[in-house]
Amino acid sequence: MISSVYHVLVLSVFLFILGMISLFLRRNLIFLLISLEIMTNSVAFLIVSLGNYWNQLDGQIMYILIITVTATEISLALSVLLKIYKLYKNLDIYQLHEINK
Amino acid sequence: MNLLFYFFGFFSIFFTILIVFNKNPIYSLLYLILSLLSVSGIFFIFGALFIGALEIIIYAGAIMVLFIFILMLINPEIIQEKKKNNRIRFFFYFLIFVILLGFLHIFFISENKKIIFIWNVSIKKLGILLFGKYLLLVELTSLLLLSSVLLSCFFFYSFFSFKNLNKKDKN
Numbered sequence: 713m714i715s716s717v718y719h720v721l722v723l724s725v726f727l728f729i730l731g732m733i734s735l736f737l738r739r740n741l742i743f744l745l746i747s748l749e750i751m752t753n754s755v756a757f758l759i760v761s762l763g764n765y766w767n768q769l770d771g772q773i774m775y776i777l778i779i780t781v782t783a784t785e786i787s788l789a790l791s792v793l794l795k796i797y798k799l800y801k802n803l804d805i806y807q808l809h810e811i812n813k
Numbered sequence: 814m815n816l817l818f819y820f821f822g823f824f825s826i827f828f829t830i831l832i833v834f835n836k837n838p839i840y841s842l843l844y845l846i847l848s849l850l851s852v853s854g855i856f857f858i859f860g861a862l863f864i865g866a867l868e869i870i871i872y873a874g875a876i877m878v879l880f881i882f883i884l885m886l887i888n889p890e891i892i893q894e895k896k897k898n899n900r901i902r903f904f905f906y907f908l909i910f911v912i913l914l915g916f917l918h919i920f921f922i923s924e925n926k927k928i929i930f931i932w933n934v935s936i937k938k939l940g941i942l943l944f945g946k947y948l949l950l951v952e953l954t955s956l957l958l959l960s961s962v963l964l965s966c967f968f969f970y971s972f973f974s975f976k977n978l979n980k981k982d983k984n
Contacts, residue, residue, distance in 0.1 A: 723825070725914065737902060739894060742883075760861055769942050772939060779872070797886075
Protein backbone atom coordinates (compact mmCIF):
# COMPACT_ATOMS: atom_id res chain seq x y z
CA MET A 713 0.00 0.00 0.00
CA ILE A 714 1.37 3.42 -0.94
CA SER A 715 -1.29 6.11 -0.75
CA SER A 716 -4.88 6.85 -1.58
CA VAL A 717 -5.76 8.13 -5.04
CA TYR A 718 -7.13 11.27 -3.47
CA HIS A 719 -3.70 12.32 -2.15
CA VAL A 720 -2.12 11.85 -5.56
CA LEU A 721 -4.88 13.97 -7.10
CA VAL A 722 -4.37 16.74 -4.55
CA LEU A 723 -0.59 16.73 -5.14
CA SER A 724 -1.09 16.99 -8.89
CA VAL A 725 -3.68 19.79 -8.55
CA PHE A 726 -1.32 21.62 -6.18
CA LEU A 727 1.57 21.48 -8.66
CA PHE A 728 -0.73 22.58 -11.50
CA ILE A 729 -2.03 25.52 -9.46
CA LEU A 730 1.49 26.62 -8.53
CA GLY A 731 2.44 26.56 -12.22
CA MET A 732 -0.67 28.58 -13.08
CA ILE A 733 0.09 31.17 -10.38
CA SER A 734 3.60 31.59 -11.73
CA LEU A 735 2.11 31.91 -15.24
CA PHE A 736 -0.07 34.78 -13.95
CA LEU A 737 2.65 36.55 -11.99
CA ARG A 738 5.67 36.43 -14.26
CA ARG A 739 6.43 39.09 -16.87
CA ASN A 740 9.35 37.38 -18.58
CA LEU A 741 8.96 34.91 -21.45
CA ILE A 742 11.47 32.38 -20.11
CA PHE A 743 9.66 32.14 -16.77
CA LEU A 744 6.39 31.62 -18.63
CA LEU A 745 7.94 28.65 -20.44
CA ILE A 746 9.21 27.22 -17.13
CA SER A 747 5.73 27.47 -15.60
CA LEU A 748 4.27 25.71 -18.65
CA GLU A 749 6.78 22.92 -17.97
CA ILE A 750 5.53 22.61 -14.38
CA MET A 751 1.90 22.38 -15.53
CA THR A 752 2.50 19.70 -18.17
CA ASN A 753 4.61 17.72 -15.73
CA SER A 754 1.85 17.73 -13.12
CA VAL A 755 -0.73 16.51 -15.66
CA ALA A 756 1.61 13.74 -16.83
CA PHE A 757 2.15 12.68 -13.22
CA LEU A 758 -1.61 12.44 -12.70
CA ILE A 759 -2.05 10.35 -15.85
CA VAL A 760 0.66 7.83 -14.92
CA SER A 761 -0.49 7.43 -11.33
CA LEU A 762 -4.14 6.93 -12.30
CA GLY A 763 -3.06 4.38 -14.92
CA ASN A 764 -1.23 2.59 -12.13
CA TYR A 765 -4.39 2.63 -10.03
CA TRP A 766 -6.47 0.94 -12.73
CA ASN A 767 -3.60 -1.44 -13.67
CA GLN A 768 -3.60 -0.14 -17.24
CA LEU A 769 -0.47 0.46 -19.32
CA ASP A 770 -2.15 3.12 -21.48
CA GLY A 771 -1.28 5.84 -19.00
CA GLN A 772 2.43 5.20 -19.39
CA ILE A 773 2.18 5.27 -23.18
CA MET A 774 0.30 8.56 -22.92
CA TYR A 775 3.18 9.80 -20.74
CA ILE A 776 5.67 8.97 -23.50
CA LEU A 777 3.47 10.90 -25.96
CA ILE A 778 3.22 13.88 -23.57
CA ILE A 779 6.97 14.00 -23.00
CA THR A 780 7.64 14.01 -26.77
CA VAL A 781 5.08 16.74 -27.40
CA THR A 782 6.60 18.79 -24.56
CA ALA A 783 10.09 18.43 -26.00
CA THR A 784 8.98 19.61 -29.46
CA GLU A 785 6.93 22.44 -27.96
CA ILE A 786 9.84 23.66 -25.86
CA SER A 787 12.33 23.49 -28.71
CA LEU A 788 10.05 25.51 -31.01
CA ALA A 789 9.15 28.00 -28.27
CA LEU A 790 12.81 28.56 -27.44
CA SER A 791 13.65 29.17 -31.09
CA VAL A 792 10.82 31.73 -31.30
CA LEU A 793 12.15 33.29 -28.08
CA LEU A 794 15.65 33.64 -29.54
CA LYS A 795 14.18 35.28 -32.63
CA ILE A 796 12.16 37.72 -30.51
CA TYR A 797 15.30 38.53 -28.55
CA LYS A 798 17.30 39.22 -31.71
CA LEU A 799 14.56 41.44 -33.14
CA TYR A 800 13.43 43.49 -30.11
CA LYS A 801 16.29 43.05 -27.55
CA ASN A 802 13.61 42.61 -24.90
CA LEU A 803 11.69 39.74 -23.32
CA ASP A 804 9.17 41.55 -21.10
CA ILE A 805 5.70 40.63 -22.34
CA TYR A 806 4.20 43.90 -21.09
CA GLN A 807 6.60 45.87 -23.31
CA LEU A 808 6.34 43.45 -26.24
CA HIS A 809 2.56 43.51 -26.59
CA GLU A 810 1.08 45.40 -29.54
CA ILE A 811 -2.44 46.09 -28.25
CA ASN A 812 -3.34 49.74 -27.45
CA LYS A 813 -0.23 51.18 -29.01
CA MET B 814 6.91 3.42 1.26
CA ASN B 815 3.88 5.33 2.43
CA LEU B 816 6.05 7.86 4.23
CA LEU B 817 8.41 8.15 1.26
CA PHE B 818 5.54 9.22 -1.01
CA TYR B 819 4.65 12.12 1.29
CA PHE B 820 8.35 13.03 1.60
CA PHE B 821 8.79 13.30 -2.17
CA GLY B 822 5.45 15.08 -2.58
CA PHE B 823 6.42 17.66 0.02
CA PHE B 824 9.75 18.26 -1.68
CA SER B 825 8.18 18.66 -5.13
CA ILE B 826 5.77 21.30 -3.78
CA PHE B 827 8.55 23.03 -1.82
CA PHE B 828 10.87 23.33 -4.84
CA THR B 829 7.99 24.49 -7.04
CA ILE B 830 7.25 27.32 -4.58
CA LEU B 831 10.95 28.24 -4.73
CA ILE B 832 10.69 28.36 -8.56
CA VAL B 833 7.82 30.81 -8.31
CA PHE B 834 9.75 33.12 -5.97
CA ASN B 835 13.17 33.14 -7.57
CA LYS B 836 14.32 36.10 -9.66
CA ASN B 837 17.34 34.47 -11.24
CA PRO B 838 16.26 32.12 -14.07
CA ILE B 839 19.23 29.78 -13.69
CA TYR B 840 18.44 29.11 -10.00
CA SER B 841 14.82 28.67 -11.01
CA LEU B 842 15.83 26.06 -13.59
CA LEU B 843 17.96 24.20 -11.03
CA TYR B 844 15.01 24.08 -8.63
CA LEU B 845 12.85 22.82 -11.50
CA ILE B 846 15.31 19.94 -12.00
CA LEU B 847 15.05 19.10 -8.28
CA SER B 848 11.26 19.17 -8.44
CA LEU B 849 11.27 16.86 -11.47
CA LEU B 850 13.64 14.49 -9.66
CA SER B 851 11.27 14.25 -6.71
CA VAL B 852 8.31 13.56 -9.04
CA SER B 853 10.33 10.82 -10.72
CA GLY B 854 11.04 9.41 -7.25
CA ILE B 855 7.28 9.09 -6.79
CA PHE B 856 7.16 7.20 -10.12
CA PHE B 857 9.84 4.82 -8.84
CA ILE B 858 7.80 4.20 -5.70
CA PHE B 859 4.69 3.38 -7.78
CA GLY B 860 6.69 0.81 -9.74
CA ALA B 861 6.71 2.66 -13.06
CA LEU B 862 10.49 2.29 -13.33
CA PHE B 863 10.83 2.98 -17.05
CA ILE B 864 8.73 6.15 -16.82
CA GLY B 865 10.77 7.45 -13.89
CA ALA B 866 14.02 6.86 -15.76
CA LEU B 867 12.55 8.51 -18.86
CA GLU B 868 11.58 11.59 -16.86
CA ILE B 869 15.12 12.00 -15.54
CA ILE B 870 16.70 11.40 -18.96
CA ILE B 871 14.43 13.57 -21.09
CA TYR B 872 13.33 16.35 -18.73
CA ALA B 873 16.41 16.87 -16.60
CA GLY B 874 18.87 15.72 -19.24
CA ALA B 875 17.56 17.20 -22.47
CA ILE B 876 14.96 19.91 -21.96
CA MET B 877 16.63 21.65 -19.02
CA VAL B 878 20.00 21.61 -20.77
CA LEU B 879 18.32 23.21 -23.80
CA PHE B 880 16.91 25.91 -21.51
CA ILE B 881 20.32 26.57 -19.98
CA PHE B 882 21.96 26.79 -23.43
CA ILE B 883 19.40 29.38 -24.50
CA LEU B 884 19.89 31.33 -21.26
CA MET B 885 23.62 31.51 -21.97
CA LEU B 886 22.89 33.21 -25.31
CA ILE B 887 20.78 36.00 -23.76
CA ASN B 888 21.95 39.10 -21.95
CA PRO B 889 21.46 38.38 -18.19
CA GLU B 890 20.15 41.87 -17.39
CA ILE B 891 17.15 41.36 -19.66
CA ILE B 892 16.09 38.08 -18.07
CA GLN B 893 15.90 39.17 -14.45
CA GLU B 894 12.61 40.34 -13.01
CA LYS B 895 12.50 43.85 -11.57
CA LYS B 896 9.08 44.19 -9.93
CA LYS B 897 9.02 43.49 -6.22
CA ASN B 898 5.30 43.43 -5.33
CA ASN B 899 4.89 39.91 -6.72
CA ARG B 900 5.01 38.30 -3.28
CA ILE B 901 1.77 39.87 -2.00
CA ARG B 902 -0.09 38.93 -5.19
CA PHE B 903 1.32 35.39 -4.93
CA PHE B 904 -0.09 34.95 -1.43
CA PHE B 905 -3.43 36.36 -2.58
CA TYR B 906 -3.71 33.82 -5.43
CA PHE B 907 -2.40 31.06 -3.18
CA LEU B 908 -5.06 31.75 -0.53
CA ILE B 909 -7.85 31.64 -3.14
CA PHE B 910 -6.63 28.34 -4.52
CA VAL B 911 -6.15 26.80 -1.09
CA ILE B 912 -9.77 27.66 -0.27
CA LEU B 913 -10.86 26.03 -3.55
CA LEU B 914 -8.76 22.99 -2.65
CA GLY B 915 -10.59 22.82 0.68
CA PHE B 916 -13.90 22.55 -1.20
CA LEU B 917 -12.34 19.78 -3.33
CA HIS B 918 -11.38 18.02 -0.11
CA ILE B 919 -15.01 17.98 1.02
CA PHE B 920 -16.10 16.49 -2.30
CA PHE B 921 -13.41 13.83 -2.43
CA ILE B 922 -13.42 12.72 1.19
CA SER B 923 -15.41 9.59 0.31
CA GLU B 924 -12.67 8.52 -2.15
CA ASN B 925 -10.27 7.82 0.71
CA LYS B 926 -10.73 4.05 0.44
CA LYS B 927 -9.28 3.78 -3.07
CA ILE B 928 -5.63 2.88 -2.69
CA ILE B 929 -2.70 2.73 -5.13
CA PHE B 930 -0.49 -0.34 -4.81
CA ILE B 931 2.97 -1.07 -6.20
CA TRP B 932 2.65 -2.41 -9.73
CA ASN B 933 5.94 -3.26 -11.40
CA VAL B 934 5.85 -2.79 -15.16
CA SER B 935 8.47 -4.35 -17.41
CA ILE B 936 9.70 -2.54 -20.51
CA LYS B 937 8.78 -5.60 -22.60
CA LYS B 938 5.05 -5.08 -22.04
CA LEU B 939 5.35 -1.40 -22.91
CA GLY B 940 7.28 -2.19 -26.10
CA ILE B 941 4.72 -4.79 -27.22
CA LEU B 942 1.92 -2.30 -26.63
CA LEU B 943 3.79 0.51 -28.42
CA PHE B 944 4.41 -1.53 -31.56
CA GLY B 945 1.10 -3.40 -31.58
CA LYS B 946 -1.90 -1.47 -30.37
CA TYR B 947 -0.42 2.02 -30.56
CA LEU B 948 1.56 1.78 -33.80
CA LEU B 949 -0.24 4.78 -35.31
CA LEU B 950 0.72 6.86 -32.27
CA VAL B 951 4.42 6.07 -32.76
CA GLU B 952 4.20 7.01 -36.43
CA LEU B 953 2.47 10.30 -35.63
CA THR B 954 5.04 11.07 -32.94
CA SER B 955 7.88 10.48 -35.38
CA LEU B 956 6.19 12.83 -37.87
CA LEU B 957 5.84 15.43 -35.11
CA LEU B 958 9.53 15.22 -34.22
CA LEU B 959 10.55 15.48 -37.90
CA SER B 960 8.32 18.53 -38.42
CA SER B 961 9.72 20.25 -35.32
CA VAL B 962 13.32 19.67 -36.47
CA LEU B 963 12.50 21.01 -39.94
CA LEU B 964 10.72 24.06 -38.52
CA SER B 965 13.51 25.04 -36.13
CA CYS B 966 16.11 24.60 -38.92
CA PHE B 967 14.00 26.74 -41.26
CA PHE B 968 13.60 29.47 -38.62
CA PHE B 969 17.28 30.00 -38.05
CA TYR B 970 18.33 29.45 -41.65
CA SER B 971 16.02 32.18 -42.95
CA PHE B 972 16.91 34.52 -40.09
CA PHE B 973 20.68 34.35 -40.52
CA SER B 974 20.54 34.47 -44.28
CA PHE B 975 18.45 37.69 -44.14
CA LYS B 976 20.93 39.20 -41.70
CA ASN B 977 23.85 38.40 -43.99
CA LEU B 978 21.99 39.87 -46.97
CA ASN B 979 21.50 43.15 -45.13
CA LYS B 980 25.19 43.31 -44.26
CA LYS B 981 26.16 42.75 -47.88
CA ASP B 982 23.81 45.52 -48.98
CA LYS B 983 25.35 47.96 -46.54
CA ASN B 984 28.86 47.12 -47.69
